Amino acid sequence: AQTVTQSQPEMSVQEAETVTLSCTYDTSESDYYLFWYKQPPSRQMILVIRQEAYKQQNATENRFSVNFQKAAKSFSLKISDSQLGDAAMYFCAYRLNYGGATNKLIFGTGTLLAVQP
Amino acid sequence: ETGVTQTPRHLVMGMTNKKSLKCEQHLGHNAMYWYKQSAKKPLELMFVYNFKEQTENNSVPSRFSPECPNSSHLFLHLHTLQPEDSALYLCASSHAGGPGELFFGEGSRLTVL
Numbered sequence: 001a002q003t004v005t006q007s008q009p010e011m012s013v014q015e016a017e018t019v020t021l022s023c024t025y026d027t028s029e030s031d032y033y034l035f036w037y038k039q040p041p042s043r044q045m046i047l048v049i050r051q052e053a054y055k056q057q058n059a060t061e062n063r064f065s066v067n068f069q070k071a072a073k074s075f076s077l078k079i080s081d082s083q084l085g086d087a088a089m090y091f092c093a094y095r096l097n098y099g100g101a102t103n104k105l106i107f108g109t110g111t112l113l114a115v116q117p
Numbered sequence: 118e119t120g121v122t123q124t125p126r127h128l129v130m131g132m133t134n135k136k137s138l139k140c141e142q143h144l145g146h147n148a149m150y151w152y153k154q155s156a157k158k159p160l161e162l163m164f165v166y167n168f169k170e171q172t173e174n175n176s177v178p179s180r181f182s183p184e185c186p187n188s189s190h191l192f193l194h195l196h197t198l199q200p201e202d203s204a205l206y207l208c209a210s211s212h213a214g215g216p217g218e219l220f221f222g223e224g225s226r227l228t229v230l
Contacts, residue, residue, distance in 0.1 A: 033217055037219075
């Protein structure tokens with residue numbers, strides 16, 4: 001069975017600094033998607049960034065980038081120039097690309113990121 | 118209204134009560150999901166509906182009963198719950214297939230006394 005592990009329950013970063021959140025996953029499949037979701041204190045979870053496993057190039061969205069190491073099954077999120085609004089719970093998630101009609105995401109336990117002014 | 122809306126935002130119920138959670142999406146999606154979020158645990162997928170048909174029931178106890186009358190609405194009927202069912206219940210929607218981005222509601226915080 002696929003699993004997602006986030007080994008950092010909590011992280012802290014100074015405003016304007018860079019922080020990296022870790023995620024590892026376990027799967028025997030080769031075609032899948034990986035995601036980072038952000039859940040601010042208001043609780044609505046939103047997508048931060050997505051990575052297709054067949055793409056070697058790491059995904060980037062403005063200040064957010066990933067380091068995708070397929071062989072190591074590692075998928076870390078780097079936040080550059082951290083802002084107060086980045087404070088949230090961050091979830092790593094995996095989805096098998098089996099061509100099915102629905103998108104069953106498997107989530108990690110989350111990393112609570114605090115941003116210090 | 119935009120996105121995914123869940124009501125009520127907070128619910129307190131006794132173990133013998135019957136209540137329902139409601140989810141509505143205005144995104145034109147055809148798949149809807151219920152997730153349970155408990156502290157320090159991964160989000161647990163409960164149910165998946167695709168074009169109103171249930172395609173996943175993740176061994177959820179029968180005291181949770183989902184209903185999906187159409188692709189825009191999803192309900193979770195609750196009866197004879199246990200205190201350990203207290204959690205944040207998240208609804209999400211997506212297009213079927215493709216990259217699979219889920220759009221979430223803000224959740225319903227359930228407390229079972």
